[in-house]
Amino acid sequence: IRPRDLRQIGVSPSYLGHLMSRGELIRSSRGLYTLATFELTQDHTLVEAVRTQPKGVVCLLSALAFHHVGTQLPHQVWLAVPFGSWIAKPSGIPIRTVVMRHDGYFPGIERHQIEGVEVPVYSVAKTIADCFKFRQTIGIGVAIEALREALRDRRCTRGELHRHAKAL
Numbered sequence: 309i310r311p312r313d314l315r316q317i318g319v320s321p322s323y324l325g326h327l328m329s330r331g332e333l334i335r336s337s338r339g340l341y342t343l344a345t346f347e348l349t350q351d352h353t354l355v356e357a358v359r360t361q362p363k364g365v366v367c368l369l370s371a372l373a374f375h376h377v378g379t380q381l382p383h384q385v386w387l388a389v390p391f392g393s394w395i396a397k398p399s400g401i402p403i404r405t406v407v408m409r410h411d412g413y414f415p416g417i418e419r420h421q422i423e424g425v426e427v428p429v430y431s432v433a434k435t436i437a438d439c440f441k442f443r444q445t446i447g448i449g450v451a452i453e454a455l456r457e458a459l460r461d462r463r464c465t466r467g468e469l470h471r472h473a474k475a476l
Contacts, residue, residue, distance in 0.1 A: 309333075340359055355427060356385075358425070360401070361403065368438055377463060391413075436451065
């Protein structure tokens with residue numbers, strides 16, 4: 309939860325301090341609080357990253373890991389934001405931000421529920437197309453591995469890949 313979420317339901321943000329002193333809440337990172345009894349999932353960092361960067365969409369290596377494509381295990385959360393957006397400077401979690409043009413940012417966004425929070429993640433086909441676009445950043449080997457595995461396991465079609473590649 310964020311302090312502004314409390315304001316929306318009519319609760320004073322100062323109540324967070326009271327809940328923390330009673331041990332009911334823990335501070336996950338700057339401006340983010342979690343129930344002390346809440347069981348975290350392996351995708352908890354994605355939830356925190358998206359809550360920190362409101363227009364962020366999980367992309368590239370983080371999206372590949374989320375979709376279980378390839379062998380990459382990113383040590384930071386990769387988020388895409390549209391050109392001209394404010395970029396947050398998070399203190400608790402490592403985030404790598406990629407700025408995209410509007411025509412490349414919006415296609416392929418899927419919404420997934422993780423820990424009760426809606427998290428935008430790019431589809432497998434869009435992620436693979438992005439991997440080739442950003443091959444200088446993440447490496448061509450990662451893009452080729454993801455493409456081979458996705459086609460072999462029928463995680464996306466060639467038509468979907470072509471449509472996203474053409475849009476980029």
